[in-house]
Amino acid sequence: xxxxxxxxxxxxxxxxxxxxxxxxxxxxxxxxxxxxxxxxxxxxxxxxxxxxxxxxxxxxxxxxxxxxxxxxxxxxxxxxxxxxxxxxxxxxxxxxxxxxxxxxxxxxxxxxxxxxxxxxxxxxxxxxxxxxxxxxxxxxxxxxxxxxxxxxxxxxxxxxxxx
Numbered sequence: 358x359x360x361x362x363x364x365x366x367x368x369x370x371x372x373x374x375x376x377x378x379x380x381x382x383x384x385x386x387x388x389x390x391x392x393x394x395x396x397x398x399x400x401x402x403x404x405x406x407x408x409x410x411x412x413x414x415x416x417x418x419x420x421x422x423x424x425x426x427x428x429x430x431x432x433x434x435x436x437x438x439x440x441x442x443x444x445x446x447x448x449x450x451x452x453x454x455x456x457x458x459x460x461x462x463x464x465x466x467x468x469x470x471x472x473x474x475x476x477x478x479x480x481x482x483x484x485x486x487x488x489x490x491x492x493x494x495x496x497x498x499x500x501x502x503x504x505x506x507x508x509x510x511x512x513x514x515x516x517x518x519x520x
Contacts, residue, residue: 358518359397366391366404374404374412374423381473382425383436386411401515410518415473415487415508424473427509427516430484438474440464440488440497440505447478450485451512456505461497468494474505486510 366374371391378384388406395402402421404412411429414421425433442450446460462479468490476486488505490497497504509515 358399358401358514361395361397363392363394363405366393377423378412378425378433381435382438382475384425384433386425386429386433399514401518403515403518405520408520410515410520413509413515415489422473424487425475427484427486427511430475430487434482434484435475438465438468438472439477440468440474440490440494441477441479442485444478444480447480447485450476450478450507451510453486453507453510453513455503455507456486456488458497458499458502458504461499461504464494464497466493466495468497473508476505476507476510 375386378386390407392405402414403410410426412423413426415424441463442460443462470490470492472490474488474490475484476488477484486507487509488507490505492504
């Protein structure tokens with residue numbers, strides 16, 4: 358991904374990101390430097406927190422919504438909106454597959470359909486992906502159907518981006 362532009366965020370933009378992540382995930386994010394990066398060859402919009410690609414914007418009905426990248430999730434583990442998958446689902450999730458009910462071992466009951474969620478693997482507690490919930494958290498564990506649409510995952514171009 359080729360960087361098109363890179364600029365420091367204003368204090369009100371930083372507050373908006375920090376408030377959104379606290380509300381959504383229970384994460385207190387605080388950095389000394391916040392820079393927004395736009396790319397020539399990609400629609401991703403990334404925020405570097407102290408030089409690390411920890412936040413990105415995801416399209417939503419009300420406009421772009423900030424959320425932690427996979428790197429951000431592993432650096433600042435969330436308290437909410439977590440969907441945990443079993444070992445059998447790890448390779449599929451890591452390759453960008455949507456998350457199916459049979460692979461889910463646990464999901465936050467407070468998740469609503471349409472929420473952005475963090476996909477965690479049960480064995481080592483590492484975060485593998487970010488997705489959009491297609492159903493409520495209390496309805497995610499089961500036998501069939503896709504319940505989370507994958508947006509960003511380990512190994513994709515955003516994950517591989519370095520400054």
